[in-house]
Amino acid sequence: MMCRDCSAMLLRYMQNPEAYPDCRRHLSQCASCREAYDDVRRQHRAFYQEGRFAKKGAAYQLKESIPEGFNRTNAQKTYLKWLKLSPILLLPLLVAALFLFYPQAYYWAADYTPLDYDPLERMQAEGIIVDASAEAETEEVIVRLTEVAADENQTHVYFEMESVNGEDIYEPFIYFSAVEVENSSELWPDHASGDGMMNIEGMETISQENGVHRGRIMYPPINGEKETVEMRFISAAKNVADHPEDRAVDEIPLDVSLEEEIIKQPVDVYTLPDAEISGEAGTITLEEMYVGPTSTRITYERSRAEARSDMPQNHMERFIPYEAEVKGTTFSLLETYQVLSRDDGKEAFYLESTMYHDNEPLSFQLGNYLLYHRGTHLEEEIAEEDTEGFYDVPYGRVHFYKDTNETGETLVVEVEEAERNRFGNFQFQLQDGTSSLPVQHDDQSAYFTTIDGEEIDQESIYSLSAMERVNMLNHLTRFTFELNPSRSDTLTLINSHYVELIEREEEMTIEAEPYTHN
Amino acid sequence: MSQTLDGSMKPLAEWAEVQDDRIAAAAVAYGVEETLDELLKTWMHQAFQADLSSDLKLWDLLFTLFEQENIHPEEGERRKLNVLEPEAKRAVAAYSYAELPLPFTAQLIQSGETETETRIIQSLQYIRTCFPED
Incomplete structure (x- = not known):
């Protein structure tokens, strides 16, 4: 054994010499290590002896001093134990209280996606909305006003349209001309046109299932604190496409009048x-x-x-x-x-x-956020002899070409957006020089719109909104429509909007x- | 050495009672034997609040309390401990005074067993070098 090895195990040797015969042998032969061992042993023993003569009994006194405060501390310990358990025990109560006194919790818990939540439930939970019961029926649909809510920001009218024959592909087609507020001049004296037409700030589908379409129409705030809205649903549209995802509508008359009381809430x-x-x-x-x-x-x-x-x-x-x-x-x-x-x-x-x-x-x-850019419209004339053309726009390129199929000559307009954050807010129109010809679009070119200035209703223009474009992230959109053989020689292609996602x-x-x- | 705590103070006191000789000896090393009663009450209170449940934690808290007293006795053998670093002093106090096993002492100073043995040996030799006349 080397000196280094022996000197490293002196404590173990000191405690049990018999277990380390090599160390014993080395110490008997090495004066230096033996001297070191003596130093370690003597000092250790000196400390040990000093400690052994220490005054004992402090711990015994400690034990005797406990009973005086034992119960209190023991109770405290029990209290602490319950305190630690309390989050678990109180959690169901807290959750129940949260839902009872804080209705918004329902929405957080139920669904974090705002576009999916039903705003009705929130207002019902807060006791703000007024349940309505107006209902009228035609041969095809039952129309109901189900709830109304109003404040100094907007007026919301909730409706249901139920297909009488239970079809679940029923889609309302209510536009500016298809629903009117008959007393609009009373409700919105500064806005109403006087002919019952009131600008709808928005119409939204809330749900569409089992033949029932639920939605809401949003109007500006009413003039008074309490008014009665008299609504007339003029027409709806039925989707007659073979596939529910396609769109092919037949407009059907409704002529349903309903009225409901509205109370304006403060903000x-x-x-x-x-x-x-x-x-x-x-x-x-x-x-x-x-x-x-x-x-x-x-x-x-x-x-x-x-x-x-x-x-x-x-x-x-x-x-x-x-x-x-x-x-x-x-x-x-x-x-x-x-x-x-x-x-x-x-x-x-x-x-x-x-x-x-x-x-x-x-x-x-x-x-x-989005920025709408207006005044950036594309306006190009397409002569009868033009079969194809390209136009650069701020958000990409517009490509048009003429094609001929079994139904006749068609004009296809494809919009290719070059930059991912820019897109046209498509509301293309064709003008033949005498009348404005609206164009409907479909990404899959599933349906066509005949260009006929006399038959197409100006207000049936279908356009893609900016939000749709953002959500779709579709950067190639195709408009297809048939060309009326009797059209004039020159068509004008117009696209007036441009939207940028920042x-x-x-x-x-x-x-x-x-x-x-x- | 093992002692199970059942959530009351009594087992803590019983544990201390079992360890009475060792605690008293360690207190001598730090010169806190006169105030040991109060220190032990403090120790028990803190151990109870912290819900300490192992020998190692209890001893660690005890040595920490002793060290916080910051007493450096100038008489007896223990005065020689003043030449050591705090960690080495804790190792020698635990091993030589309180007779705690070497592996346990190693855990108390958060070191390996071999390193702790070497450190104690070197500390004892250093003390002998510093105080050759004794």
Whole structure:
């Protein structure tokens, strides 16, 4: 054994010499190691002896001192044990209380996807909406007004349309001309045209199943605090396509009149200090937020930047946040919520309400947003002899070509978007020089629209909204339509909108402060 | 050495009673034998609050309390411990004074058994070098 090995195990040797004969042998032969071992052993023993003569008994006294406070500490221990268990025991009660006193919890728990949730349930939970019972029946459908809700932001009318024969591919086709409010001049004296037509701010399908189509129509806020809305559903449309995903509609008459009482609810008003969004197109300054039961309206002012080089000088932009997160729930802007300029001159956008009646400071996040560019329209003449053409547009390229099939000559317009964040808000029209010819579109070219200025209704124009484009992410869209042999020689292709998706690297957090609304 | 705690203070006191000789000896090493009563109450309270349930944790808390007293006795053999680093002092106090087994001492200073043995040996030799006349 080497000295190094022996000196490293002196404690073990000291405790049990018999177990280490090699070490014993080495110590007997090595004076240096033996001296080291003696030092270690003597000092260890000196410490040990000192410790052995220490005053004992402190621990015994400790035990005797316990009974005085034992019960209390024991109770405390029991209390602590229950305290540790309390989250588990109280969790069901807390969840029940959450759902009982905080109706929004239902939506968080049930579905984080705002486009899928039923806004009716929220307003019913909060006791805001008024149940309606108006109903009328035709040979084909039963039309019901089921609920109405109103505040200083908007007026919502919920309806059901049920197919009498139980078809589940029934799709309402209610446009500006197909539903009217007969007393619109009373409800909206500043907006109504006087002929019963009222601008619908949005119409949305909520559900469509078992032959029942549920939806809501959104109007501006009513003039008075309590009004009766008198609605007349003029026509609907039935999908007669062979495949439910295709679209081929037959318009059917309804002529159903229904009325319901509406009570306008107040809104909570918030200021939005320091909420400024600067971009290439200018600066958006958010100003106020009006939180009502039907919707949340956010007003803003916009200062325009210098015209972009790829834009005509007269282009204008509209700002639409694409995503907003409120209290942990991400809300895409509903596609049917239009950006409107109110009488106060403020531009605004609308979100689904999630925090009505909170009336407390809150923060929300804005994510990506859309910019509408107008005045960027494409207007190209297509002569009879033109069989194909290409046009560059700010968002890509438009390609048209003529084709002939068994039904006759067709014109196909394909829009290929070159940039992933830019797309046309398609509402193509063809003009033959004397009348405007609307065009319906279908990505799969599943149906055609005959170009005939006399037969096609101007208001049946089908267009893809910006939100649809964002959700679809389809960057090749095809419009196909038949050409009327009796058309004039020159067609004009018009596309007036252009939308840009601005992707934000980081969400913008906006602090909202409540204040009393006068 | 093992002692199961059942959530009350009594088993803690019983554990300390079993360890009485060792605790008293360790207290001598740190010069805290006069205040050991109070220290043990503090120890028991803290051990109870922290719900300590192993010998190692109980001893570690005890040595920590002793070390926090920051007493450096100048009489007796224990005065020689003052030349050591705190960790080495804890190892020698545990092994030589409190007679805690070497493996347990190694855990107390969070070191390997071989390294701990070497450290104690070197510490004892260093003390002999510092105090050759004794």
